[in-house]
Amino acid sequence: MKVVYFGxxxxxxxxxxxLMDQGCDIGLVVTQPDRPKGRGRRVLPTPVKSVALERGIExxxxxxxxxxxxxxxxxxxxxxxxxxxxxxxxxxxxxRYGIFNVHPSLLxxxxxxxxxxxxxxxxxxxxxxxxxKLVSKLDAGPVVLQRRVEIxxxxxxxxxxxxxxxxxxxxxxxxxALVSSGNLExxxxxxxxxSYAPKITKKDLIVDFSKPCEVVKNKIRAYDPKPGAFSxxxxxxxxxxxxxxxxxxxxxxxxxxxxxxxxxxxxCKDGRILLxxxxxxxxxxMSFLDAKNGGKLxxxxxxxxxxx
Numbered sequence: 377m378k379v380v381y382f383g384x385x386x387x388x389x390x391x392x393x394x395l396m397d398q399g400c401d402i403g404l405v406v407t408q409p410d411r412p413k414g415r416g417r418r419v420l421p422t423p424v425k426s427v428a429l430e431r432g433i434e435x436x437x438x439x440x441x442x443x444x445x446x447x448x449x450x451x452x453x454x455x456x457x458x459x460x461x462x463x464x465x466x467x468x469x470x471x472r473y474g475i476f477n478v479h480p481s482l483l484x485x486x487x488x489x490x491x492x493x494x495x496x497x498x499x500x501x502x503x504x505x506x507x508x509k510l511v512s513k514l515d516a517g518p519v520v521l522q523r524r525v526e527i528x529x530x531x532x533x534x535x536x537x538x539x540x541x542x543x544x545x546x547x548x549x550x551x552x553a554l555v556s557s558g559n560l561e562x563x564x565x566x567x568x569x570x571s572y573a574p575k576i577t578k579k580d581l582i583v584d585f586s587k588p589c590e591v592v593k594n595k596i597r598a599y600d601p602k603p604g605a606f607s608x609x610x611x612x613x614x615x616x617x618x619x620x621x622x623x624x625x626x627x628x629x630x631x632x633x634x635x636x637x638x639x640x641x642x643x644c645k646d647g648r649i650l651l652x653x654x655x656x657x658x659x660x661x662m663s664f665l666d667a668k669n670g671g672k673l674x675x676x677x678x679x680x681x682x683x684x
Contacts, residue, residue, distance in 0.1 A: 377400075377401060377452045377453060377552075377555065377556060378401050378403050378450070378451050378452050378453070379395070379400055379401055379402045379403065379451065379452065379453050379454070379455060380402070380403065380404045380405075380406065380448055380451040380453075380454045380455075380471060381395070381402050381404070381405045381406070381424075381428075381454075381455050381456075382405075382406045382407070382454065382455070382456035382457070382459040382463070382475070383405075383407060383422075383424040383456065383457045383458055383459050384407050384408045384422040384423070384424050384458055384459055384460045385422065385423060385424070385458045385460070386423045387457065387458050387480075387537065387541060388423070388424050388457040388458040388459070389422075389423035389424045389426070389427045390541050390545070391455075391457050391478060391541070391544055391545060391548060392405070392424055392427050392428065392457075393427050394545040394548065394549075395455070395548065395552075396427075396431050396433075398549060398552070400552065402428075402433055403433075403434070403451065404433070404434050404435075404436065404447070404451070405424060405425070405428040405433050405434065405435045405436070406435075406436055406437070406438070406441070406444065406459070407421075407422045407424045407425045407428075407435060407436075407437050407459075408422050408437055408459075408460055408461070409437045410422075410425070410437075425437075441461065441463060441464065441467055442464060442466060442467065444467060444470070445466050445467060445470050446470075448467060448470035448471050449470050449471070451470075451471040451472070452471060452472045452473055453471055453472065453473045453474075453475075453476070453555060454468075454470075454471045454474065454475030454476065455475070455476055455477075455478070455548075456475050456476070456477045456510060457477065457478045457544075463475065463510065464512075465511075465512045468510050468511065468512070473555065473560075474509050474510065475509070475510045476507055476508065476509050476510065476520065476551065477507070477508050477509075477510050477515070477517070478505060478506075478507050478544045478547065478548060479491070479505070479506045479507075479508060479515055480492050480503070480504075480505055480537075480540040480544065481495065481503055481504065481505075481506065481573065482502070482503060482504045482506060482522060482524060483506040483508060483515060483519060483522070483565055484515075484516070484565040484566060484567065484569045484570040484571070485569065485570070485571050486503075486571055486572070486573040487514055487515035487516065487570060487571070487572050487573065488514065488515065488572045488573040488574055488575070489573060489574065489575040489576075490573045490574065490575060490576050491503070491573040492533060492536055492537050492540065493533060493573070493576060493580075493598045493599060494573035494574075494598070495527065495536075495573075496527070496531070496532070496533060496536065496594060496597055496598035497580075497594050497595060497598035498594070499590060499594045500527055501526065501527055502524050502525065502526055502527055503524070503525060503527055503536070503540070504522060504523050504524040504525055504540075504543070505522070505523055505525075505540055505543045505544045505547050506519055506521070506522045507519070507520045507521045507522070507547055507548070507551050508520065508565075509562060516565060516567075516570070517565075518562035518563055518564050518565065519562070519563045519564075519565060520551060520554070520560060520561070520562060520563075521547050521550060521551055521554075523543055523546075523547055525539055525540070525543060530593070530597065530619055530620055530621075531597065532597040532598075532600040532601070532617075532618070532619075533597065533598055533599060533600055533601070533602065534600065534601045534602070576599075576603070578684050579684060580599075581599055581603065581604070581605045581606055582605070582606065582607070582681065582682060582684065583595050583596060583605045583606065583607040583616055583679070584607075584681060585607065585629045585630035585642060585643065585644050585645075585679050586629045586630070586644075586645055587644065587645055588644060588645045588646045588647075589622045589623075589624065589644045589645070589646055589647045589648070589649050590622070591644075592619075592644050592649055593619045593622060593649055596616050596617070596619050596649075596651070597619050600616075600617045600618065600619075601617060601661075604616075604617065604655065606682060607630075607679040607680070607681070607682060608679065608680045608681065608682040608683075609632075609654075609673060609677060609678075609679050609680075610672075610673065610677060612656060612657055613657065613682045614654050614655060614656055614657075615654070615655040615661070616651055616653070616654055616655075617651070617652065617653040617654070617655065617661055618639070618651065618652035618653050619649055619650065619651055619652075620638070620639060620650050620651075620652055621638075621649070621650035622647060622648070622649050622650070623641075623647050623648050624646055624647035625647050625648065627641075627643030627644065627647055627648040628643045629643050629644055629645055630642065630643060630678045630679040630680060631643045631676065631677075631678050631679075632664075632673060632674070632675055632676065632677045632678070632679070633648060633675065634675060635664045635665055635667075635668045635673070635674075635675055636665065637663075637665055638650060638652070639651050639652040639653075639663065639664045639665075640654070640664030640667075640668075640673075642679060651664060652664065654667050654672075654673070656672060
């Protein structure tokens with residue numbers, strides 16, 4: 377079975393590597409163009425392109441994706457994961473069986489660009505991975521497979537993403553077996569249950585300590601370790617990481633109450649949370665105790681809302 381793969385980021389690259397390790401016959405990889413990245417603005421390929429070239433697979437990044445329709449008609453199946461571009465209907469219908477997507481949510485919930493961040497930010501207790509056949513409407517195609525996982529109370533984006541990558545690879549293996557056996561069954565999504573996970577904006581990353589502990593905890597862990605939620609401390613914008621505990625009491629919102637080896641206790645509307653790490657401009661993340669010992673913060677300092 378000849379497969380064409382669409383993808384761009386690290387999340388997608390891990391799935392591509394898994395497919396190749398399983399002996400999947402990937403004849404073409406479609407990805408985003410090379411772009412400047414990092415402080416040095418070096419032009420670098422996407423992680424997916426790098427993995428494909430390691431294995432000697434042909435890679436294209438067309439300006440107009442419709443140029444590929446004729447080529448794609450020679451493929452049996454398309455798999456698309458975190459591609460980063462809208463794929464027109466003509467392309468979706470070009471491979472023999474169509475193009476399928478591995479989406480990190482329990483569709484129809486959390487359709488869109490940022491499902492992992494949004495389930496954490498909203499305090500969900502479970503999520504999962506869904507494989508769907510792609511249609512023109514965003515993440516609305518019929519479901520092939522779906523599997524659930526628990527979200528732990530202090531689990532952050534990085535840990536949940538890792539869990540969903542592993543689950544996605546497991547489901548991909550099951551999916552390919554279904555396609556090969558001819559036992560592929562599709563189930564339409566219930567539109568009445570649909571919700572959306574919009575693209576992250578800078579405003580989404582602001583930590584407001586006047587909110588309840590649970591809201592603050594979820595905000596920080598939803599963007600930990602990347603891109604990092606932020607607040608303002610002593611006239612500096614700082615990023616906050618690794619929420620590890622929560623106590624409900626009469627703490628003052630935003631006040632750094634106690635700093636120990638375990639981290640810094642910071643007040644919220646209905647209690648306080650324990651944060652392990654803080655990142656100052658131009659620096660790497662450091663423990664609250666190191667920040668205190670280095671004179672960067674002290675007990676009694678107050679986090680305030682940054683201007684954006």
